[in-house]
Amino acid sequence: MNPQFQQIIIDATLGSTKKSPNQPEPNKYQIAKAVYRFKQLVKFYLKDAFLMVIGIFAAGFGLKSFLLPNNFIDGGATGISLLITEVTNISLAIIILVVNIPFVILAYKQIGSVFTIKTILAISGLALCIAFVQYPIVTNDKLLVSVFGGFFLGAGIGFAMRGGAVLDGTEVLAIYLSRKTSTSIGDIIIIVNVIIFAVAAKILGIDAALYSMLTYLAASKTIDFLIEGIEEYTGVTIISPKSEEISMMITEKMGRGITVYAGKGGYGKKGYHSTDMSILYTVITRLEISRLKNEIGLIDPNAFVIMNSIKDTKGGMIKKRPLKEDH
Numbered sequence: 042m043n044p045q046f047q048q049i050i051i052d053a054t055l056g057s058t059k060k061s062p063n064q065p066e067p068n069k070y071q072i073a074k075a076v077y078r079f080k081q082l083v084k085f086y087l088k089d090a091f092l093m094v095i096g097i098f099a100a101g102f103g104l105k106s107f108l109l110p111n112n113f114i115d116g117g118a119t120g121i122s123l124l125i126t127e128v129t130n131i132s133l134a135i136i137i138l139v140v141n142i143p144f145v146i147l148a149y150k151q152i153g154s155v156f157t158i159k160t161i162l163a164i165s166g167l168a169l170c171i172a173f174v175q176y177p178i179v180t181n182d183k184l185l186v187s188v189f190g191g192f193f194l195g196a197g198i199g200f201a202m203r204g205g206a207v208l209d210g211t212e213v214l215a216i217y218l219s220r221k222t223s224t225s226i227g228d229i230i231i232i233v234n235v236i237i238f239a240v241a242a243k244i245l246g247i248d249a250a251l252y253s254m255l256t257y258l259a260a261s262k263t264i265d266f267l268i269e270g271i272e273e274y275t276g277v278t279i280i281s282p283k284s285e286e287i288s289m290m291i292t293e294k295m296g297r298g299i300t301v302y303a304g305k306g307g308y309g310k311k312g313y314h315s316t317d318m319s320i321l322y323t324v325i326t327r328l329e330i331s332r333l334k335n336e337i338g339l340i341d342p343n344a345f346v347i348m349n350s351i352k353d354t355k356g357g358m359i360k361k362r363p364l365k366e367d368h
Contacts, residue, residue, distance in 0.1 A: 085335040092204030100197025101170035107190030116234035116257040117211035134172040144210020159206035191259025199267030205331040274351040281344035284319040
């Protein structure tokens, strides 16, 4: 490998700055570790980009082939955008960008720059897709439009979330408000959507509003399916011989609290292991799942990770501190 390129990789992955005269040169292990982390980061970002692109085109298909031609809406920021488009006849591509600006700003303050950049790219990509990609109108049957329009829109949002971004900023708002109040994320999303569909009933009529509610249900269930049924919060148990390094990453990089259990090895592929080890447990939001998996993979690709859904939490750090990212 070219020495200059090798040094760039080391600086990027190990966080090196200008070396002092007394600072030792990195050894072979450090170089190999830096190169490995760099390759893994490239792999993770390419995977996230691929998922985001799929999400953008799937959401565009749901909007232009089903919902827009039939004057149906969805919930959240997308529903607000569709309502404004219906009333003003302004291009949906422009409205989506404008409506999501407050949510993007909030995401930057609450989550961090990497998530915000991904979200800006995802929403901008969706706007460009709506503006320039030609989709066929599949059907005018109201039931099919509501079900499959919601399915493809939900699939788009779900794939984008798996890529570490959002196409609809309502969930960022819900997470923020849940920290400020005792209301759960799910309750806040329901309240927002009740308001949207009430306005839709007034503007579009009762029938269109009811079909739009069916669209929202189809979209939300598709999102839940794509992200493996994850609810608002997710409890994560991590078993790894590198538990100390992983716990430092969770607390320092992600700003999350962690509980450490004393564990002991059991039976595995290679028989019985009596080695003592620490078992880690933390609680995160579903917007952080992609990043946590990537960070654990950088430290220990063979770590055993268990995730389970949590409806809500009380106490601890999850609602007291904003989501953090390593800049």
